[in-house]
Amino acid sequence: MKSKICSKKFENKIILNDLNFKIFRGKSIGVMGPSGTGKSMLLKCILGLTEYDGKILYEGKILEKKNRELLYNNSGMLFQGGALFDSLNVWQNISFKRINNKTYSKRDSISIVRKMLKEVELGTEILNNMPSELSGGMQKRVALARAIVNEPRILFFDEPTTGLDPLTTKAINKLILNLINKNNVTSIIISHDPLSIKKICDEVIFLTNGKIEWHGSVKEMSNSRHKMLKDYLNSNR
Ligand SMILES: Nc1ncnc2c1ncn2[C@@H]1O[C@H](COP(=O)(O)OP(=O)(O)O)[C@@H](O)[C@H]1O
Numbered sequence: 001m002k003s004k005i006c007s008k009k010f011e012n013k014i015i016l017n018d019l020n021f022k023i024f025r026g027k028s029i030g031v032m033g034p035s036g037t038g039k040s041m042l043l044k045c046i047l048g049l050t051e052y053d054g055k056i057l058y059e060g061k062i063l064e065k066k067n068r069e070l071l072y073n074n075s076g077m078l079f080q081g082g083a084l085f086d087s088l089n090v091w092q093n094i095s096f097k098r099i100n101n102k103t104y105s106k107r108d109s110i111s112i113v114r115k116m117l118k119e120v121e122l123g124t125e126i127l128n129n130m131p132s133e134l135s136g137g138m139q140k141r142v143a144l145a146r147a148i149v150n151e152p153r154i155l156f157f158d159e160p161t162t163g164l165d166p167l168t169t170k171a172i173n174k175l176i177l178n179l180i181n182k183n184n185v186t187s188i189i190i191s192h193d194p195l196s197i198k199k200i201c202d203e204v205i206f207l208t209n210g211k212i213e214w215h216g217s218v219k220e221m222s223n224s225r226h227k228m229l230k231d232y233l234n235s236n237r
């Protein structure tokens, strides 16, 4: 996948500016940077949830309104905060995309949901629970199950471990790593946690004020002398 976002503006404020990068199949790229710097907006542009100036290519094709499903049908997303539907129970949340597309009967989708729950190491006894009845870590796992229900080739994670305790963070990171390694999934992970990024990603983009301030491998990040990057990493330890 290739992104050449020239700009993304709201009214006249520039939110993203001149973002040029490629992600190779099966690789994982981490996006770090201060709050309000355009990380979530970048994912919204890639997913076509907002308009922008520039080009995003998926498998050599420019993504436009008419072919957005090329990426949409092959991708899964874990939104910032998990964002389960409060009024839907666990199986309805996980099979939402399938129910909406009317591709499966209820019986079929329950059997798929059982399989997904196993993938994220949850018991099937929670099928009929509401999100509010689950712990934060369990909600994240359900959101992960929802993201992988269509066997995506690309996964997007927006701050998957923000707000979780260190043990749960470790468990969720391990799960993400297993999921992307097992199926050779390509991924973009937004995170403030250098340890998570080091464990999961191959490359890192450091965004500040909507621009790529620094881009390199995870190893290069650890050894980098870039002042802003170093200050950011030190403040997030
Ligand atoms: N719907 C919107 N209207 C106007 N400005 C927005 C909107 N959504 C986001 N922004 C602005 O875009 C910038 C980037 O936001 P975001 O991508 O959410 O940051 P991050 O995820 O890095 O914390 C912020 O300055 C934010 O205020």
Ligand SMILES: [Mg+2]
Pocket: 039, 040, 041, 080, 158
């Ligand atoms: Mg964000």
